[in-house]
Amino acid sequence: xxxxxxxxxxxxxxxxxxxxxxxxxxxxxxxxxxxxxxxxxxxxxxxxxxxxxxxxxxxxxxxxxxxxxxxxxxxxxxxxxxxxxxxxxxxxxxxxxxxxxxxxxxxxxxxxxxxxxxxxxxxxxxxxxxxxxxxxxxxxxxxxxxxxxxxxxxxxxxxxxxxxxxxxxxxxxxxxxxxxxxxxxxxxxxxxxxxxxxxxxxxxxxxxxxxxxxxxxxxxxxxxxxxxxxxxxxxxxxxxxxxxxxxxxxxxxxxxxxxxxxxxxxxxxxxxxxx
Amino acid sequence: xxxxxxxxxxxxxxxxxxxxxxxxxxxxxxxxxxxxxxxxxxxxxxxxxxxxxxxxxxxxxxxxxxxxxxxxxxxxxxxxxxxxxxxxxxxxxxxxxxxxxxxxxxxxxxxxxxxxxxxxxxxxxxxxxxxxxxxxxxxxxxxxxxxxxxxxxxxxxxxxxxxxxxxxxxxxxxxxxxxxxxxxxxxxxxxxxxxxxxxxxxxxxxxxxxxxxxxxxxxxxxxxxxxxxxxxxxxxxxxxxxxxxxxxxxxxxxxxxxxxxxxxxxxxxxxxxxx
Numbered sequence: 301x302x303x304x305x306x307x308x309x310x311x312x313x314x315x316x317x318x319x320x321x322x323x324x325x326x327x328x329x330x331x332x333x334x335x336x337x338x339x340x341x342x343x344x345x346x347x348x349x350x351x352x353x354x355x356x357x358x359x360x361x362x363x364x365x366x367x368x369x370x371x372x373x374x375x376x377x378x379x380x381x382x383x384x385x386x387x388x389x390x391x392x393x394x395x396x397x398x399x400x401x402x403x404x405x406x407x408x409x410x411x412x413x414x415x416x417x418x419x420x421x422x423x424x425x426x427x428x429x430x431x432x433x434x435x436x437x438x439x440x441x442x443x444x445x446x447x448x449x450x451x452x453x454x455x456x457x458x459x460x461x462x463x464x465x466x467x468x469x470x471x472x473x474x475x476x477x478x479x480x481x482x483x484x485x486x487x488x489x490x491x492x493x494x495x496x497x498x499x500x501x502x503x504x505x506x507x508x509x510x511x512x513x514x515x516x517x518x519x520x521x522x523x524x525x526x527x528x529x530x531x532x533x534x535x536x537x538x539x540x541x542x543x544x545x546x547x548x549x550x551x552x553x554x555x556x557x558x559x560x561x562x563x564x565x566x567x568x569x570x571x572x573x574x575x
Numbered sequence: 576x577x578x579x580x581x582x583x584x585x586x587x588x589x590x591x592x593x594x595x596x597x598x599x600x601x602x603x604x605x606x607x608x609x610x611x612x613x614x615x616x617x618x619x620x621x622x623x624x625x626x627x628x629x630x631x632x633x634x635x636x637x638x639x640x641x642x643x644x645x646x647x648x649x650x651x652x653x654x655x656x657x658x659x660x661x662x663x664x665x666x667x668x669x670x671x672x673x674x675x676x677x678x679x680x681x682x683x684x685x686x687x688x689x690x691x692x693x694x695x696x697x698x699x700x701x702x703x704x705x706x707x708x709x710x711x712x713x714x715x716x717x718x719x720x721x722x723x724x725x726x727x728x729x730x731x732x733x734x735x736x737x738x739x740x741x742x743x744x745x746x747x748x749x750x751x752x753x754x755x756x757x758x759x760x761x762x763x764x765x766x767x768x769x770x771x772x773x774x775x776x777x778x779x780x781x782x783x784x785x786x787x788x789x790x791x792x793x794x795x796x797x798x799x800x801x802x803x804x805x806x807x808x809x810x811x812x813x814x815x816x817x818x819x820x821x822x823x824x825x826x827x828x829x830x831x832x833x834x835x836x837x838x839x840x841x842x843x844x845x846x847x848x849x850x
Contacts, residue, residue: 313782317712330708366713368776383706396712401782421776437592437671442713442777501696501844502717502777507588507676531803569776573687 301380306377309409310385313401314370316339319441319566320396322363324370334395343392346377346480347385358411358418358573362525364565367422369400371573373411379504388470406419411573417520419572420527422563424506424535426492432509438502443512444567450538452492452513458537459488459515461547462530463504468523469554471533473562481554483526485519486563490534516571525562533560581652584684585660588676589615589645590798593840594716595671597638599645611642611672618667622660623651632695633686633848639798639840643696644675647688686848692761692795694847695802697838699788699810700779701725701767706785712747713777718787719806719842722780725813727767727788734763734790734814736822737805743798744829746808748837750799756829758801760794765809800837808835 336376337357340473344353354375361367378385386402393399425443435445462485468480485572494514495503504510515531533550536542542550542560550558589611597608619628629650636642653660661677665728668674699717702708710720735758744756770778770786779785788807808825809815817825817835825833 315712366776369780387708392707395710395715397714398708398709400711400780433662434673435592435670436675436677438717440670452636497847501641503673505644508577523715571776572772 301501306376307407307408308381309405310374310376311401311405311409312340312372312399313403314367314372314402316367316370317396317441318364318366323365324357324359324361325369326381333363336350336361336370337372338454339394339397340372340389342463343389344374344376346392347380348378348389353377356411358415358523359570361570362528362565362568363571365568368569368571369573370570370575371407371411371575373405375407396560403448403493408521412461413426414575415573416522417574418522418570419486419518419574420522421571422515422531423516423525423547423567423569424531424563425510426513427508429509435506436440436504436510439504441566442569443540444564446535448539450513450535450542452490452538453524453540454544455534456490458544458547459490459530459535462551463488464550467554468526468551470556470559471526471529472523472556473525474528474556478523481523483519483521483523487518487519489516490514491516513542527568528563528565529556529559529561531563535563536560576631580631581654582650582682584682585649585651585657585681586676586678586684586686587647587649588678589647589673589691590673590675591643591645592639592716593636593639598633599636599642604669609637611636612647613643614669614672615647615664618664619651621651621654621667622655622663627654628652630795631686631692634845636845637803637840637843639716643844644848645845646686646850648680648684650682661684661819662835663848670817672845676789689849689850690796692793692849693797693845694791694793694849695797696844696846697790697802697806698842698844699790699806699838700785701788702785704784705839709783711783711785713785714779716841717844719839721731721810723814725788725810726815727765727813729819730809733809733819733822734765737792737826738763739824742829743801745824745825745831745834746801746804747798748800748804749831753798754829756798758794758796758798760792762791762793764791765789766791775810781819802843803838803840804831804834804836806838808840810838811835 357372423443427447465484632647698718702722741758
């Protein structure tokens with residue numbers, strides 16, 4: 301019989317395409333797709349059999365949201381060396397979910413409670429020619445396609461006002477009630493990328509006349525759909541529907557009605573989790 | 576009644592993800608997916624109704640092969656302005672196929688017969704650490720994953736021997752018999768890309784310890800699966816299964832048995848067609 305101290309704790313770093321999953325963990329929505337956590341648990345069961353085990357992610361991601369380096373902890377009893385365990389688990393996962401790193405950790409490591417900061421990135425494919433509205437197939441699951449003119453300076457100004465410790469209640473969509481909606485955003489960035497003829501073929505060619513906008517937000521924690529609501533609001537500011545100065549007022553109102561639309565899930569990547 | 580001179584000729588530039596198609600045009604293989612040409616013809620029918628029309632591609636692409644800028648001509652009777660026709664056709668296409676440019680051409684333009692040169696690009700995701708074999712989910716449909724060591728110098732030497740006018744019979748897979756298997760390769764290139772932590776999230780992160788190899792071949796014409804057979808052979812040379820000097824001998828033998836494996840379809844992009 302295995303003693304309890306045979307229990308080992310692993311840190312899993314995960315990459316996944318969110319398109320075919322209903323998020324990291326089952327949420328209110330009900331549609332006929334598995335969650336990322338479910339397919340991981342199936343893979344673990346193939347390795348450990350009937351043994352009871354524990355897995356916990358750094359936080360949820362919504363249906364359609366991608367993980368570039370999501371983190372989870374796993375507590376199992378196993379004698380397999382780390383490298384073999386990594387290969388064995390990946391062998392039992394669908395090819396749009398991969399464990400890219402596996403590390404043995406002290407027993408007290410907790411993927412959610414120990415987080416110091418998270419970075420999210422959000423991509424918008426922005427048409428620069430109103431008469432030529434063509435989405436780029438290779439990025440269609442990784443970007444929000446926006447075809448109206450945007451003022452990037454106004455967007456950067458608005459985004460900058462979010463840095464610091466604020467009550468982000470106006471940017472929280474309905475979910476599990478939380479004791480506090482105060483969070484700290486450490487850094488924000490909005491950059492524009494354009495590509496030449498020799499760029500990778502999955503990037504939009506110059507004939508398409510569009511730019512790839514990249515939002516990057518690093519913070520100590522995020523509320524439900526907070527990044528998507530921030531991006532949706534900043535895009536509405538860029539479009540002229542809201543003034544860039546409105547951002548302070550939106551925060552002050554502490555009311556979801558005050559902010560803008562929720563940007564679609566497919567443009568969002570959980571990029572990094574820091575411990 | 577419309578007169579025959581109402582017939583207009585258009586040049587369509589097309590981007591498509593080949594993953595869910597059984598190629599540009601129905602071939603010998605029989606599997607339950609549409610072809611790219613089929614979905615385009617369905618879209619054209621929605622616009623022109625019962626009218627008979629003609630469409631012809633610059634050449635076939637295999638099942639799983641991607642188009643970054645495939646070209647086809649379309650002869651239809653229509654009074655729609657070019658811009659509206661482009662929008663209308665795209666509206667009736669699945670989102671993994673897009674017409675990225677539409678141009679009216681002289682009646683004699685022929686997408687296949689008028690080709691001056693074509694460029695193909697092929698991508699290999701190459702693991703640099705034998706103990707860490709993890710494919711990157713975001714590129715799994717766009718790259719061939721190779722986990723063994725490769726000697727890039729040998730590969731470049733072998734590839735260079737293909738430039739010029741040669742009988743490429745040894746690199747042709749079975750297909751429609753052709754009057755000649757002599758073709759001209761104008762340029763070849765093999766480059767290696769590595770990515771840092773701030774690269775786009777669909778590119779492999781540094782922790783994955785891999786490189787993205789890119790083959791680029793520009794030629795006046797290519798035989799059936801010629802690029803894939805060249806890439807497969809060059810990879811076998813890089814692996815040490817064949818000597819780099821063997822390339823001259825392989826060409827001289829004019830026999831498919833002399834060359835190496837056919838690289839998988841998913842790493843291949845038809846990148847450009849020149850007229």
